[in-house]
Amino acid sequence: MTLRYWTAGESHGKALVALVDGFPAGVKLDTAVIDQELRRRQGGYGRGGRQRIETDTVDVLSGIWKGETLGSPIALQVVNKDYKLERLSDLTRPRPGHGDLTGAIKYMGSIRGILERASARETTVRVAAGALARQLLSAFQIDVIGYVVELGGIKLDPVDAPLAERLERRESSEVYSLVPEKDDEVKALIDETGKAGDTLGGIVEVRVEGLPFGLGTHAQWDLKLDGRIAQAVMAVQAIKGVEIGLGFEAARRRGSQVHDPIHFDPATRDTATLGYSRPTNNAGGLEAGMTNGQPLVVRAAKKPISTLAKPLDSVNLETKEPESAQYERSDVCAVSAASVIVENVVAFEIARALVEKFGNDSLVEMQARLELFNKMARER
Ligand SMILES: Cc1cc2nc3c(=O)[nH]c(=O)nc-3n(C[C@H](O)[C@H](O)[C@H](O)COP(=O)(O)O)c2cc1C
Numbered sequence: 001m002t003l004r005y006w007t008a009g010e011s012h013g014k015a016l017v018a019l020v021d022g023f024p025a026g027v028k029l030d031t032a033v034i035d036q037e038l039r040r041r042q043g044g045y046g047r048g049g050r051q052r053i054e055t056d057t058v059d060v061l062s063g064i065w066k067g068e069t070l071g072s073p074i075a076l077q078v079v080n081k082d083y084k085l086e087r088l089s090d091l092t093r094p095r096p097g098h099g100d101l102t103g104a105i106k107y108m109g110s111i112r113g114i115l116e117r118a119s120a121r122e123t124t125v126r127v128a129a130g131a132l133a134r135q136l137l138s139a140f141q142i143d144v145i146g147y148v149v150e151l152g153g154i155k156l157d158p159v160d161a162p163l164a165e166r167l168e169r170r171e172s173s174e175v176y177s178l179v180p181e182k183d184d185e186v187k188a189l190i191d192e193t194g195k196a197g198d199t200l201g202g203i204v205e206v207r208v209e210g211l212p213f214g215l216g217t218h219a220q221w222d223l224k225l226d227g228r229i230a231q232a233v234m235a236v237q238a239i240k241g242v243e244i245g246l247g248f249e250a251a252r253r254r255g256s257q258v259h260d261p262i263h264f265d266p267a268t269r270d271t272a273t274l275g276y277s278r279p280t281n282n283a284g285g286l287e288a289g290m291t292n293g294q295p296l297v298v299r300a301a302k303k304p305i306s307t308l309a310k311p312l313d314s315v316n317l318e319t320k321e322p323e324s325a326q327y328e329r330s331d332v333c334a335v336s337a338a339s340v341i342v343e344n345v346v347a348f349e350i351a352r353a354l355v356e357k358f359g360n361d362s363l364v365e366m367q368a369r370l371e372l373f374n375k376m377a378r379e380r
Pocket residue numbers: 048097098099118119120123236237238239303305306307329330331332334337338341
């Protein structure tokens with residue numbers, strides 16, 4: 001059985017829901033962990049008025065008993081405090097960069113009907129599903145961390161340090177980078193951009209550590225883990241590029257400067273690396289669609305927010321006359337929030353690959369199978 005999920009819900013509807021199917025039994029579920037991710041998704045410098053209305057928390061509607069998963073479908077709900085959909089009117093002037101124009105034409109309907117579902121409000125429950133998946137990953141000591149590495153052109157290079165230190169640095173940064181020392185510069189840019197009626201994008205990075213060998217497969221295109229991760233990340237609103245490892249930079253270098261040499265040290269044979277080490281990780285933890293025992297490194301480019309307080313040219317769909325695009329309350333910058341979203345959608349894809357490799361009936365069976373796999377791989 002495949003681990004998968006769908007979402008439903010409109011931005012200003014009653015609630016967002018995610019239905020997670022194929023999640024193993026016996027995983028202790030701590031809703032506080034999900035709520036913490038939801039809180040982080042609402043944060044980051046540069047967000048608009050909506051986040052002052054909402055205080056997102058998850059309601060687990062099914063699939064658990066006495067705090068543990070049952071192996072049955074898990075329904076997750078996040079209620080919209082700003083529920084007002086029935087009272088909202090339509091828009092007439094589509095916003096460049098949003099789904100307004102194309103959606104209204106394609107569905108022969110309203111702009112409202114498109115923006116309500118296209119909205120990144122939907123990512124609340126993608127994050128909830130990802131945070132649920134992380135509780136499975138935790139049982140395998142797999143850690144996922146996401147952070148901002150560039151914002152509005154300002155480079156916020158990641159710090160190579162133990163996980164605890166990186167988490168501490170990220171928690172003390174208002175933009176969720178690993179270099180809080182640069183927060184003032186970034187915040188000033190966001191303030192100045194917002195005052196000019198404009199918006200900003202940036203780049204986020206996610207690292208997954210503690211991965212076993214062999215998640216994903218080389219054997220079929222739609223099961224390759226690099227492809228699955230790219231799809232999940234690219235499908236996040238406003239993400240316009242995905243890189244794994246060196247990504248586009250690999251295309252500019254010679255092979256000897258790209259590929260990661262393979263070493264073996266019998267002294268570390270009993271660890272999760274099975275004794276193999278790579279002095280570099282330019283592949284970003286994936287070769288031929290499979291995890292190679294190294295940390296997974298994924299980067300995503302987020303475009304600037306589409307709704308501009310100083311709007312671009314548009315057309316009134318009723319009169320066909322030129323007019324400025326519609327402006328409603330909006331974020332100036334949501335790159336920090338995107339780092340949380342990308343982190344959690346990547347976590348879900350890793351969990352999906354983990355249950356594909358080691359089964360998804362129960363956590364204890366998965367753990368026993370991983371142990372057996374590592375033992376067999378060591379002894380072969
Ligand atoms: C966390 C987050 C918050 C966003 N907030 C807004 C917003 O306030 N206003 C807006 O116009 N777009 C916002 N967006 C972007 C739009 O949802 C997105 O551009 C739109 O759905 C069109 O999809 P596309 O950019 O993937 O093509 C946000 C995106 C994310 C990830």
